[in-house]
Every structure is written in C-alpha cells, then in structure tokens.
Amino acid sequence: MEEKKVALRELLVKHPADIAEVLSNLSDEKAAELLHHLYLRRAAAEPLGEMEPEDSADLITELDRDEATKILARMDPDDAVDLLEELPDDLQQDILSHLNRTQSQILTKLLAYPPDTAGGLMSPEVVALPLTMSAQEAIDYLRRKTEEAETIYYAYVVDDAGKLEGVISLRDLVLARPETQLSALMQRDAVSVPVNADAEDVARLFDKYNYYALPVVDADRKLLGIITIDDVIDVIRDETTEDIYRSHGVPLEERVDTPWYVSVRGRLPWLYFNLLTAFLAASVVGAFESTIAKYAVLAFFMPIIAGQGGNAGMQTVTIVTRGIALGEVPKGEGWRLLSKELVLGLLDGVAMGLVVGAVGMLWKHTMTLGLVVFLAMTFNMITAGIVGTVIPLSLRACRLDPALGGSIFLTTFTDTLGFAFLFLLARAFLPGL
Amino acid sequence: MEEKKVALRELLVKHPADIAEVLSNLSDEKAAELLHHLYLRRAAAEPLGEMEPEDSADLITELDRDEATKILARMDPDDAVDLLEELPDDLQQDILSHLNRTQSQILTKLLAYPPDTAGGLMSPEVVALPLTMSAQEAIDYLRRKTEEAETIYYAYVVDDAGKLEGVISLRDLVLARPETQLSALMQRDAVSVPVNADAEDVARLFDKYNYYALPVVDADRKLLGIITIDDVIDVIRDETTEDIYRSHGVPLEERVDTPWYVSVRGRLPWLYFNLLTAFLAASVVGAFESTIAKYAVLAFFMPIIAGQGGNAGMQTVTIVTRGIALGEVPKGEGWRLLSKELVLGLLDGVAMGLVVGAVGMLWKHTMTLGLVVFLAMTFNMITAGIVGTVIPLSLRACRLDPALGGSIFLTTFTDTLGFAFLFLLARAFLPGL
Numbered sequence: 009m010e011e012k013k014v015a016l017r018e019l020l021v022k023h024p025a026d027i028a029e030v031l032s033n034l035s036d037e038k039a040a041e042l043l044h045h046l047y048l049r050r051a052a053a054e055p056l057g058e059m060e061p062e063d064s065a066d067l068i069t070e071l072d073r074d075e076a077t078k079i080l081a082r083m084d085p086d087d088a089v090d091l092l093e094e095l096p097d098d099l100q101q102d103i104l105s106h107l108n109r110t111q112s113q114i115l116t117k118l119l120a121y122p123p124d125t126a127g128g129l130m131s132p133e134v135v136a137l138p139l140t141m142s143a144q145e146a147i148d149y150l151r152r153k154t155e156e157a158e159t160i161y162y163a164y165v166v167d168d169a170g171k172l173e174g175v176i177s178l179r180d181l182v183l184a185r186p187e188t189q190l191s192a193l194m195q196r197d198a199v200s201v202p203v204n205a206d207a208e209d210v211a212r213l214f215d216k217y218n219y220y221a222l223p224v225v226d227a228d229r230k231l232l233g234i235i236t237i238d239d240v241i242d243v244i245r246d247e248t249t250e251d252i253y254r255s256h257g258v259p260l261e262e263r264v265d266t267p268w269y270v271s272v273r274g275r276l277p278w279l280y281f282n283l284l285t286a287f288l289a290a291s292v293v294g295a296f297e298s299t300i301a302k303y304a305v306l307a308f309f310m311p312i313i314a315g316q317g318g319n320a321g322m323q324t325v326t327i328v329t330r331g332i333a334l335g336e337v338p339k340g341e342g343w344r345l346l347s348k349e350l351v352l353g354l355l356d357g358v359a360m361g362l363v364v365g366a367v368g369m370l371w372k373h374t375m376t377l378g379l380v381v382f383l384a385m386t387f388n389m390i391t392a393g394i395v396g397t398v399i400p401l402s403l404r405a406c407r408l409d410p411a412l413g414g415s416i417f418l419t420t421f422t423d424t425l426g427f428a429f430l431f432l433l434a435r436a437f438l439p440g441l
Numbered sequence: 442m443e444e445k446k447v448a449l450r451e452l453l454v455k456h457p458a459d460i461a462e463v464l465s466n467l468s469d470e471k472a473a474e475l476l477h478h479l480y481l482r483r484a485a486a487e488p489l490g491e492m493e494p495e496d497s498a499d500l501i502t503e504l505d506r507d508e509a510t511k512i513l514a515r516m517d518p519d520d521a522v523d524l525l526e527e528l529p530d531d532l533q534q535d536i537l538s539h540l541n542r543t544q545s546q547i548l549t550k551l552l553a554y555p556p557d558t559a560g561g562l563m564s565p566e567v568v569a570l571p572l573t574m575s576a577q578e579a580i581d582y583l584r585r586k587t588e589e590a591e592t593i594y595y596a597y598v599v600d601d602a603g604k605l606e607g608v609i610s611l612r613d614l615v616l617a618r619p620e621t622q623l624s625a626l627m628q629r630d631a632v633s634v635p636v637n638a639d640a641e642d643v644a645r646l647f648d649k650y651n652y653y654a655l656p657v658v659d660a661d662r663k664l665l666g667i668i669t670i671d672d673v674i675d676v677i678r679d680e681t682t683e684d685i686y687r688s689h690g691v692p693l694e695e696r697v698d699t700p701w702y703v704s705v706r707g708r709l710p711w712l713y714f715n716l717l718t719a720f721l722a723a724s725v726v727g728a729f730e731s732t733i734a735k736y737a738v739l740a741f742f743m744p745i746i747a748g749q750g751g752n753a754g755m756q757t758v759t760i761v762t763r764g765i766a767l768g769e770v771p772k773g774e775g776w777r778l779l780s781k782e783l784v785l786g787l788l789d790g791v792a793m794g795l796v797v798g799a800v801g802m803l804w805k806h807t808m809t810l811g812l813v814v815f816l817a818m819t820f821n822m823i824t825a826g827i828v829g830t831v832i833p834l835s836l837r838a839c840r841l842d843p844a845l846g847g848s849i850f851l852t853t854f855t856d857t858l859g860f861a862f863l864f865l866l867a868r869a870f871l872p873g874l
Contacts, residue, residue, distance in 0.1 A: 025649050151616050161594055161612070179594070182615050183584050215678065216458050218671040220653065237670050238651040244674065245648065248681040249763055256759040257752065264764035264774075268784045275756050279789055282752045283796060286745045294741045301737040304730045310740065311726065311747065311856060312719045319690065319715045319849075323708050326689040330682055331697035338466075341697075351701045356712055363716060416752075423744060 353393025786826025
C-alpha cells in the first residue's frame with residue numbers, strides 16, 4: 009500500500025503524456041485502478057487527453073459513470089469529444105446528460121462535426137476580442153482567460169455578431185502602444201478555415217504556410233473555434249499510417265497490440281478478396297495447362313515475369329500515389345506522367361528482358377525460348393508502367409483515396425497479363441505448340 | 442513588358458509559399474528569370490526558403506554568383522544551409538567566401554551538423570536573455586529583436602557563459618510584473634535537445650509532448666539554437682515518404698517530376714536485385730521441372746500459394762514496421778508479437794487453405810491434390826507470419842531501418858518456401874511421383 013502511494017506520487021510529477029504512456033501499457037483492470045487514484049487527485053483528465061481516443065474510451069468505460077462524467081468535464085473539449093465519439097451511444101448519451109448544461113451543449117455541438125473535418129479538429133476555446141478593445145484591455149483580458157484558451161499566441165477580433173474581422177498576435181499586442189484600438193492593430197485579411205473543410209486539406213495548409221494556429225468559421229464567417237498545429241501533426245501522422253495500411257490491406261484500426269481475434273476478422277476479408285484476384289490470374293495458367301505439360305520450363309519463368317512486373321509497377325504506384333498525397337500532381341498532368349512511365353517501362357523491360365532472355369537461351373539452348381521470355385518480360389514491364397500510373401490517377405478521378413489497394417489492382421494486372429504474354433508468345437513461337 | 446510588370450506586381454503581394462509554388466512549376470530558365478526580377482525587388486530570399494532545397498539549389502545555380510550570394514545572405518540561416526548543402530562543393534565554397542564574415546561563420550558552423558540531426562534542423566536565431574534581466578527589459582529587448590528571431594513566443598535564459606538555465610514564454614513575460622527578474626520567472630527544468638540528437642527522435646518528442654519550440658544545446662548545455670514545430674512537420678512528412686519509398690524500392694530523391702533518365706538509374710539497381718531473388722525462388726520451380734511436366738495443374742496453384750503468402754506477410758510487415766516507427770514496440774516485446782502472428786498465420790492459412798483445397802479437389806476430382814494444396818497454403822501462411830515479424834525486428838536489432846526492403850526479403854521467403862512446400866508435398870502424396 010505504502011509502496012503504491014510512493015509510486016503514485018512519483019507518477020504525479022510526470023508530464024501528462026508520460027502518465028498516458030504508463031496507462032496505455034497497463035492491463036485494462038490495472039489502468040482503471042490507477043486512473044481512479046489519479047481521479048481522486050484531480051489528475052486524470054490531462055493524461056486521458058494525451059491517449060489515443062480508442063484507448064481512453066476503453067478505460068473510461070471501466071470507471072463508474074459519475075467518475076467518468078467528472079473526468080470528462082475537466083478535459084479539453086476537443087479531447088473530450090474524440091473520446092466520446094469512441095463510446096457506445098447509450099454511454100455517450102448517459103454521460104452527456106449528466107454534465108452541466110453549458111458543457112453538454114458545447115460537446116453536443118462538437119460531436120455533430122465529422123471527425124475528419126475542420127470542425128472535428130478544432131477546439132471551441134478560442135479567444136474572441138471585440139473590435140473596440142484597446143491593446144492594454146486585450147492583454148488584461150488574456151491574462152484572465154489564459155487558463156481556458158487553447159492558445160493565446162493568436163487572438164481573433166470579431167464584430168458584434170461574432171463575425172471574424174481580423175487576427176492579432178500576442179507579439180503585436182505586446183509591441184503596440186497600450187491605448188491603440190484592436191481594429192487599428194489587427195491584420196484584416198485573416199486566413200480562416202471553413203468548418204466543413206477536409207482535415208487533410210487543413211493539414212496541407214498548415215504544412216505549406218507554416219501556420220501555428222488558424223481560426224475556424226461557419227458559412228457566415230462567424231468564429232467557431234481554433235485549430236492548432238499540434239492537432240495537425242496528429243492528422244499528418246494518422247493520414248500516412250492509413251495510406252500505408254490501405255495499400256497493404258491492413259485494417260485501419262489495427263496496431264501491434266490488437267488481439268489476434270480482432271486482427272483476424274480485419275485481415276481475412278482482404279485476403280479473401282486477394283484470393284479471388286489470384287484465381288483470376290491463375291485461371292490464365294489453367295487455360296494453358298497443356299502448354300505447360302509440354303514445356304514445363306515455362307513454369308520457371310512464370311514467377312519471374314509476373315513478379316518483376318509487380319515490383320516495377322509498385323515503384324510507379326508508390327511515386328504517383330505519394331506525389332498525389334503531397335499535392336505535386338496537378339490535374340491534367342496525367343499524360344506527362346504516363347509518357348514518362350511508358351519510357352521507363354520500356355527501358356526497364358529491355359534491361360530485365362535481356363537477362364532472363366539470356367538465361368532462357370543459354371539454359372535450354374534454344375534461341376526461341378530466349379526470345380519468348382525476353383518479349384514477355386518487356387511487354388509486362390511496359391504494362392506495369394501504364395497500369396501503375398493509371399490506377400492511382402483513376403482512383404483520384406473517382407474521388408477515391410489513391411492509396412486504396414493500389415498494390416492489389418496492380419498485381420492482378422501484372423500477374424494475369426504476365427502469364428498471358430508468356431504463354432501466348434510461347435504458343436506462337438515454340439515448336440510443337 | 443508592361444504585362445510582365447503587372448504579373449510581377451500581382452505575384453509580389455502573394456505569400457512566399459505561393460511564389461515558391463509558382464517558381465517550382467516554371468521551367469528552370471523562366472524560373473531563373475523570375476527569380477532575378479524578384480531579387481531586384483528584394484523579394485527572392487523568402488520564396489527560395491519555402492522551396493524544396495533540391496529545387497532552390499537548382500535555381501540558384503542559374504543566377505550569377507553575385508546575385509546568388511546576396512540572396513543567400515538574406516535567407517534565414519537554416520534555410521540557407523539546406524540550400525548550400527545541395528550545391529556542388531566549389532560553388533558552395535565560392536558563395537561562402539563572398540558572404541560577410543559573420544554570415545559565413547554562422548553558415549559554416551551550421552553546415553558541419555549532419556542534416557538528419559537536431560543541429561541540422563535548428564535555427565541559430567534564438568533569443569538568449571541574461572538571468573538578471575527584468576520582465577520589462579526582456580519585452581523591450583524582444584521588441585528590438587523581433588525581426589531576427591525565429592520565434593519570440595519562447596525565450597531562453599542563459600548564464601554568463603551562455604549555458605541554458607531556463608525557459609520563459611512570451612505569455613509569462615506579458616503576464617508578469619514588469620520589474621520581476623527573469624531568474625525568478627523562468628521555468629528551470631527546461632527540456633532541451635542535444636545538438637547531435639537524431640532528427641526523427643526530435644520529431645517524436647514534439648509529437649508526444651506537443652511542444653512548439655525546443656532549445657538545442659551542446660554537451661555543456663550551451664545554447665546553440667532553436668527548433669520550431671514547422672521544421673518538425675517537414676521531418677515527419679519526409680520520414681514517412683522515405684519509409685514508403687524504401688519498402689517499395691523507390692530511390693529516395695525521386696518525385697513525380699524527376700526526368701526519366703534520372704529515374705531509370707535509381708530504379709534499375711533495385712529491380713536487378715529483385716531479379717536475383719526471383720531467380721532464387723524460380724530455381725525451386727526449375728528443380729521440380731519433371732514434377733510439373735507430369736502434374737501441370739501444380740503450375741496453376743503456384744502463383745496462388747506464393748502470392749497469398751506474400752500478401753499475408755506484407756500485412757504483418759506493415760503492422761510491425763509501422764508499430765516500430767510509432768514507438769509502439771518496446772524491445773523484448775518481439776516474442777509476444779511473434780506468437781500473435783503465428784496464431785494469425787495458422788488461422789488465415791487454414792481459411793485460405795480450405796478454399797484452394799476445395800478447388801483442387803473438385804476441379805481435378807482428387808482428394809490428394811486438395812490435401813496437398815491445403816497443406817502448402819497453410820504452411821506458407823504460417824511462414825509468412827513468422828518471416829513478416831522477424832524481418833523488421835531483425836533489421837531494427839541490426840540498427841537498420843525496419844522499413845528497408847521489407848517486401849523484397851519477405852516475398853523471397855514466401856515465394857521460395859511456397860513453391861518448395863507445394864512441390865515437396867506433391868512429390869510425397871501424389872501418385873506416380
């Protein structure tokens with residue numbers, strides 16, 4: 009008991025992010041016990057806000073409703089909403105109904121914004137100052153608000169209706185003469201984000217212009233909240249994880265510590281879908297069974313030609329997909345990309361084809377076999393270049409995520425066509441077929 | 442001519458990041474011409490700092506040395522260094538020798554830090570305040586320094602020898618009584634970054650604790666510079682691009698607009714290396730040529746069994762690699778991961794095996810063929826789970842990047858062993874072999 013108290017005291021002086029890490033690494037039961045002790049010392053809200061929402065939601069369900077409600081009331085509203093979103097509907101409603109009216113209203117409003125929009129990212133705790141305030145009054149006001157606001161490095165100036173009129177940095181406030189009116193100090197053409205803007209577009213905006221914070225407004229330019237750069241880092245990190253996962257058919261919510269019975273349900277559908285496409289490619293092989301029975305050596309070249317097409321195509325898919333994600337492929341640039349990848353496919357194809365052709369010729373002492381595998385390889389590499397460019401561009405044109413299963417569509421093409429090229433050329437050129 | 446002037450005037454009111462975008466999308470010749478006009482209006486330095494260093498370096502080589510030097514002198518030193526690093530050695534030295542002495546010294550010192558360390562990220566333009574200064578003096582000092590400093594939201598307090606003693610935020614300065622000494626106001630246990638720290642570790646630190654800026658110190662805690670969160674976003678973005686590129690064998694410096702003759706040199710080595718491993722897997726097929734000649738149907742199952750192993754293995758590689766990148770796989774946790782993937786491999790293997798087994802049995806009306814492909818599939822999926830976990834963990838144990846060619850090593854295993862399982866089982870069970 010005494011030992012536990014010491015451990016708790018040591019934990020309490022740590023950064024909330026470190027306490028969050030400790031909580032994440034404990035079993036659910038032990039984490040809930042620790043969270044209860046943190047709660048008793050009013051130190052539970054901040055670490056919960058630092059955890060992944062799925063994990064913090066798991067934890068909060070372990071506490072009794074009264075405790076859970078009190079902890080949520082003390083969390084930053086943007087973190088609280090992320091957590092609430094992960095809770096079962098009935099528990100979510102139950103907690104909301106036990107919060108005080110203002111808090112419940114704020115959170116209900118935030119819950120209405122989809123998580124992948126500016127509204128889902130923003131904090132409502134933004135400092136809005138009236139146009140007629142003086143610099144000194146603004147500083148005094150900030151002094152009082154400092155606990156509540158998400159950031160006071162930027163304050164926004166609004167008119168009587170709450171419409172965003174300008175932005176002013178704490179820096180400018182401090183450097184100004186105290187009696188100057190905000191309307192004279194503020195920067196008028198404040199960049200703002202519409203509340204329904206896509207979260208990834210917001211992230212790109214921060215990345216490009218190096219903003220630290222941006223105000224969020226509704227259609228009438230009414231100030232609704234603020235997005236800070238640390239929220240955006242999470243978006244960039246999660247977005248990339250999702251892109252990588254999608255392209256390899258990994259369920260988006262899987263992490264290393266996901267239990268196997270959850271993983272298997274997530275991974276199997278993709279494997280079954282892959283199996284279907286594998287049967288498609290294999291059916292080409294099946295159609296040429298008699299060819300293979302006569303020239304079993306063709307089976308040797310099958311995986312080489314199909315595999316190299318897949319590898320070269322994935323290089324193309326990767327470059328194009330990443331280029332789109334980084335905003336480096338303007339619409340209409342598709343043809344330029346395609347012609348580049350065509351040239352590359354031809355060159356790489358000849359380079360690979362010469363090697364496998366030579367192996368075919370020297371190993372079996374037939375010029376024709378060498379020619380067949382040379383041509384099959386070259387054709388398949390050109391196919392890979394075309395398909396590898398067209399897939400991500402088409403997905404974008406259909407407003408789908410270009411990273412979505414690029415590899416599976418690609419290898420279906422490179423396998424099916426690779427086998428077809430090989431066997432058709434064999435049938436055309438090899439004697440006795 | 443008149444038209445051009447109007448266009449230039451319109452451009453000049455834009456954000457430097459937008460001007461940078463315009464420059465990036467022009468041909469080298471036209472971009473250099475525009476840069477020259479921007480230079481004449483003292484507006485060239487900022488947009489150059491917003492461009493990718495490779496692109497800005499290309500541009501600067503188009504200008505005459507005198508102009509180039511003057512533009513570099515006006516750039517933020519951390520941006521100038523990134524650009525200088527991309528220049529040929531002789532041009533770099535030439536420009537350095539024509540800068541004034543202070544600038545040349547600052548840049549030479551910065552050039553000595555490897556780009557992927559804290560020293561390579563930091564800006565030397567950090568505000569260092571003496572312990573004995575008062576809050577009001579500090580504000581007055583910041584007022585004068587506001588143009589030069591990278592950020593004035595945090596100022597660092599140093600002793601007479603320049604040793605970091607504490608940190609103070611502009612917020613605290615503004616809210617303090619004017620006469621209070623900094624030594625009484627500052628936070629003493631300031632988190633700092635050693636100058637030789639790995640850039641990716643620095644990024645993780647910012648991500649975890651939501652810092653906006655961190656001071657960089659040498660071994661004696663002497664204050665050397667500051668890293669701000671916008672530098673870190675670039676690291677996170679580039680790091681992920683590199684991880685994705687590495688795992689698909691794409692040259693790290695390739696972008697969508699890299700010309701084909703550069704791309705082909707970067708991509709071919711990886712394709713040749715892949716070809717080598719493809720021959721390795723194919724040699725298993727070659728060894729069983731007589732088996733295939735007798736049972737050509739085995740060629741139908743070859744790509745299915747090898748391919749599904751590759752797909753399942755890539756799911757595992759992706760989860761484990763990303764887990765390592767996000768710092769979610771503590772050392773010593775390997776066994777727990779391996780046992781999870783073993784169970785998944787077995788389950789997924791049986792699930793896939795039943796389908797291909799049924800196809801084998803029903804298509805060719807032989808129970809034995811069904812059993813052979815069922816077992817081969819199951820074994821290969823288990824192999825995929827093991828190899829997919831072991832590869833990234835081993836790469837990390839050898840202090841290599843876990844993302845490095847994960848897919849190529851994996852598919853070599855799943856192809857080679859997948860073929861071997863299939864043919865060995867066929868030889869053991871199928872009649873007449």
